[in-house]
Structures are given as C-alpha cells and as structure tokens.
Amino acid sequence: MDGFQQIGVPVVGILAAAALTFYVVSFAELREKSLKDIEEREESDGGGGFKSSLSSRVRRARRKAEKQSKS
Template sequence: MDGMQIALPILGIVGAAALTFYAVSFNEIREKSLRDYDESESENGGYRLTSRSRERRARRQASKNTKN
C-alpha cells in the first residue's frame, strides 16, 4: 500500500475539520458582536423599546444567566 493512499484521505479530513472549526468560530464571534451591538444601542437610547424587543432582550438575558 502506497503511503500517499493513506496520507491523502487523512489530510482531507484534517483540512475539513480545520475549515469547520474556523467557520463555526467566525459565526459565534459574529453573533456575539451583533448581540453586543444590539445591547449597546438599547442602553444608549438608540431606538425606542417596543414590547417585542423587550421580550427578546429578556430572553437573551435569561439565556445568558443560565449559561453562567
């Protein structure tokens, strides 16, 4: 059995795992950044709070508190 027949699939798996890791990490960073931006806008009076946005914020705070 040639060494290349073993190395090529292993390199493919490692490459796919690295790509997946970076894609998931980037997505999590983007979501956190948007969440932080939303919270800073609402604290600075950037927009008027409606009942819907209050509910969303309460849910985010509740999920944040349960994670910690």
C-alpha cells in the first residue's frame, strides 16, 4: 500500500486535474460560442434590443374592429 501512495495518489491527482481543466475549458468555449450566436442573431434582427409593443390605442382599435366585423 505504501508504493501506491507514493506513485498512485499523485497520478490520480494529475488525472483529476486534467479532467477538471478539460471540462472547464470545454464549458467556457460553449458559453463563448452561445454568446456569440446570440449577438449575431441580435445583429441580424436589425440592431437588437426590445421590440416595441402595440400601444393601447392600437389594441383598442383592433378590438373595436374585430367586434364590428363579428356583428
């Protein structure tokens, strides 16, 4: 058991650190890619930002037109 502790424990620690580093880098790259995709999508939509909602006057006018068309 003494030989394993001298050689095995550091090797297992190095492998664990390598695996952790791999996953951290992979997730960072995925995050960067997804943020870049979001930015490109916003740019292609015409400047991004929020789309303005209809004003209350326009909504009322639509409802009134719908009521009139039903009757």
